[in-house]
Amino acid sequence: MSKIVQFDTKNGPIFIEVDSLSGYSEEVLAATDSGVISKAKKSFEDALATVKPGIEEALNAVSSLIKKPNETEIEFGLKIDAAAGAIFAKAGAEATFKIKLTWK
Secondary structure (H helix, E strand, O other): OOOEEEEOOOOOEEEEEOOOOOOOOEEEEEEEEOOEEEEEOOOOHHHHHHHHHHHHHHHHHHHOOOOOOOEEEEEEEEEEEEOOOOOOOOOOOEEEEEEEEEEO
């Protein structure tokens, strides 16, 4: 059964559906028809900060090309985990970054 986790943000709380509550704080805020609402240990901004180095390194790799593309598109999936923060989602057995470079 899915659970709902509350993440605090600078602009107020947001709620994210998760598969399990392992690693979440023991503070259960409420039980609803759609699942148990628990409070995450980290703020949403702190959770997203965990993937920032990976995103920046992908951009640095593209920026260091000798012939720079006119357009760059990087696509990746994220999973949110209150204990670990954001993590890159896997496709099969590996995390996936789709990088599209266009030269005109």
